[in-house]
Amino acid sequence: MLHSFDAVIIGGGVVGSAIARELSRYDLSIAVLEENTDVVCEASGRNSAVVHGGFAYDRNSLKARFCVEGNRMMDQLSSELGFRFIRCGKVLVGNTDEDMKQLERMMAQGFDNGAEGLELIDDARLHELVPAVNGRFAMFSRNSGILDPFLFTINLAENAAENGVKYFFSSKVISIDCRQNSYLLHTENDDFSARWVFNAAGKGAKAISDMLGIEGYRVIGSKGNYLVLDKKLGPLLPMPVYPVPSNTYMGIHVTPTVDGNVTVGPDAITTDDFSYYGVPADKMEYLRKSASTLWPHIEKKDVIRTFSGILSKWIDDNGVIQDFRIEVRDDIAPNAVNLIGIESPGLTAAVPIARYAISLMKERSDIKEKKDFNPFHRNVRRFAEMSDCEKSRAIASDPRYGSLVCYCENVTEREIIDAIHNPLGVHTLTGIKYRTRAMMGGCQSGFCQMKIEQLIEKELGMRPEDVRYMRKDSWILSGKMREGIDG
Numbered sequence: 225m226l227h228s229f230d231a232v233i234i235g236g237g238v239v240g241s242a243i244a245r246e247l248s249r250y251d252l253s254i255a256v257l258e259e260n261t262d263v264v265c266e267a268s269g270r271n272s273a274v275v276h277g278g279f280a281y282d283r284n285s286l287k288a289r290f291c292v293e294g295n296r297m298m299d300q301l302s303s304e305l306g307f308r309f310i311r312c313g314k315v316l317v318g319n320t321d322e323d324m325k326q327l328e329r330m331m332a333q334g335f336d337n338g339a340e341g342l343e344l345i346d347d348a349r350l351h352e353l354v355p356a357v358n359g360r361f362a363m364f365s366r367n368s369g370i371l372d373p374f375l376f377t378i379n380l381a382e383n384a385a386e387n388g389v390k391y392f393f394s395s396k397v398i399s400i401d402c403r404q405n406s407y408l409l410h411t412e413n414d415d416f417s418a419r420w421v422f423n424a425a426g427k428g429a430k431a432i433s434d435m436l437g438i439e440g441y442r443v444i445g446s447k448g449n450y451l452v453l454d455k456k457l458g459p460l461l462p463m464p465v466y467p468v469p470s471n472t473y474m475g476i477h478v479t480p481t482v483d484g485n486v487t488v489g490p491d492a493i494t495t496d497d498f499s500y501y502g503v504p505a506d507k508m509e510y511l512r513k514s515a516s517t518l519w520p521h522i523e524k525k526d527v528i529r530t531f532s533g534i535l536s537k538w539i540d541d542n543g544v545i546q547d548f549r550i551e552v553r554d555d556i557a558p559n560a561v562n563l564i565g566i567e568s569p570g571l572t573a574a575v576p577i578a579r580y581a582i583s584l585m586k587e588r589s590d591i592k593e594k595k596d597f598n599p600f601h602r603n604v605r606r607f608a609e610m611s612d613c614e615k616s617r618a619i620a621s622d623p624r625y626g627s628l629v630c631y632c633e634n635v636t637e638r639e640i641i642d643a644i645h646n647p648l649g650v651h652t653l654t655g656i657k658y659r660t661r662a663m664m665g666g667c668q669s670g671f672c673q674m675k676i677e678q679l680i681e682k683e684l685g686m687r688p689e690d691v692r693y694m695r696k697d698s699w700i701l702s703g704k705m706r707e708g709i710d711g
């Protein structure tokens with residue numbers, strides 16, 4: 225089947241979702257083609273979730289410019305899109321003279337980049353900010369923060385969908401025919417024609433760039449492993465604590481999440497395997513020991529989960545990591561915006577990246593703003609965050625608010641059902657998890673997973689064998705163990 229759109233965005237991570245949402249301000253027909261079953265299966269759902277200050281990136285780089293801009297606009301994005309963002313600050317903790325010199329270099333670079341709220345602090349102030357930290361001094365970045373990486377991306381995408389963007393999941397782009405003034409994209413299922421193409425494919429961006437005829441980019445993977453600590457540790461860590469970074473790696477840090485857990489990581493292991501997300505036991509122990517030199521509360525018994533993420537870094541022939549590349553190659557692929565090397569701080573910078581990508585289109589195409597663009601995401605209140613009075617009212621209005629499905633995170637049946645009927649049509653178990661926090665608590669889904677599975681079946685009329693965990697082929701049930709037995 226052939227679908228035709230004015231613009232097709234390849235990749236539905238945070239960058240593709242930000243492009244989709246920003247482009248939906250214009251009078252255009254737009255599609256997002258995503259290989260996975262949801263928008264946060266790769267780097268955008270697998271990171272530290274820190275809103276960076278902008279001091280760690282080279283002067284005059286796009287990384288620095290878009291990081292500072294993204295940081296500044298995060299309060300407004302959070303209030304429009306309804307994801308949690310906390311401007312809690314962060315500290316980079318040092319001990320030696322060499323550490324102090326590197327922090328001074330970061331401060332100077334930060335000032336030149338336009339990063340605000342940077343200050344060198346002494347031992348007393350450091351321990352006032354983060355009582356248990358090990359260190360003699362620090363750089364305090366007052367404007368840094370943390371956000372919910374799942375809902376940031378999901379709500380960008382859902383807001384785009386509510387403004388008319390069509391999402392096609394399980395739609396990996398496998399080849400592209402470049403025609404005069406248009407493109408024909410072939411996916412595993414359908415074909416798509418488009419006047420404009422945006423390559424926001426993250427780890428797949430080099431392959432898409434090659435398909436567009438823009439060849440020669442070298443990329444490497446850098447895998448970061450993490451531990452997730454139980455919520456009881458959250459109150460002990462008011463802000464992210466980093467070691468003094470090198471010029472290319474931020475180091476293993478401890479970070480509070482907006483929901484009260486603590487993450488520990490990442491290490492940085494060069495890899496060409498962009499699909500292996502397992503966290504080996506030796507890496508877990510390495511993370512624990514290494515981060516304990518910064519913050520002493522990391523015990524094996526408090527680790528409730530591990531995860532990892534893989535960055536796609538653009539390198540030159542000497543292996544030196546390059547800036548973001550956002551380009552239209554009029555000589556090779558006019559009408560295609562090509563994004564390469566969108567590594568950290570891609571989460572912080574996603575919306576400025578999107579606006580810049582669209583500005584390249586606007587320079588070449590006359591596009592008109594829509595009058596009816598709605599910047600606000602549908603408001604889904606979490607039951608766990610309601611006051612007692614609001615909870616009583618919610619239960620009176622719908623008794624499904626009175627039925628808890630996830631006891632660890634206090635997620636109700638009504639919230640699960642709202643999430644099942646999301647505007648993107650995502651119906652995997654992790655799709656519900658990332659939208660509601662069900663399955664993210666101490667028991668890590670032992671209690672509620674099958675209840676959620678049954679609700680998906682009931683609400684969408686699906687067969688048990690068709691419900692998937694996260695990816696296209698991650699079925700949970702394969703059939704009955706004993707034939708002839710119902711229920």
Ligand SMILES: Cc1cc2nc3c(=O)[nH]c(=O)nc-3n(C[C@H](O)[C@H](O)[C@H](O)COP(=O)(O)OP(=O)(O)OC[C@H]3O[C@@H](n4cnc5c(N)ncnc54)[C@H](O)[C@@H]3O)c2cc1C
Pocket residue numbers: 234235236237238239240241257258259260263264265266267268269270271272273274275276395396397398424425426427428429432447448449490532533534535566567568569570571572573
């Ligand atoms: C360990 C780690 C820690 C990080 N920490 C931070 C941080 O604290 N702060 C910060 O600002 N940034 C951080 N980042 C960076 C940030 O997460 C990324 O820059 C950002 O998520 C990149 O978004 P993306 O949309 O480009 O990529 P992705 O999220 O990977 O999305 C790309 C999408 O394209 C899809 N795709 C690929 N190929 C195809 C194809 N052929 N057809 C269709 N779809 C395709 C993929 O399935 C994927 O969903 C971190 C990243 C990592 C890995």
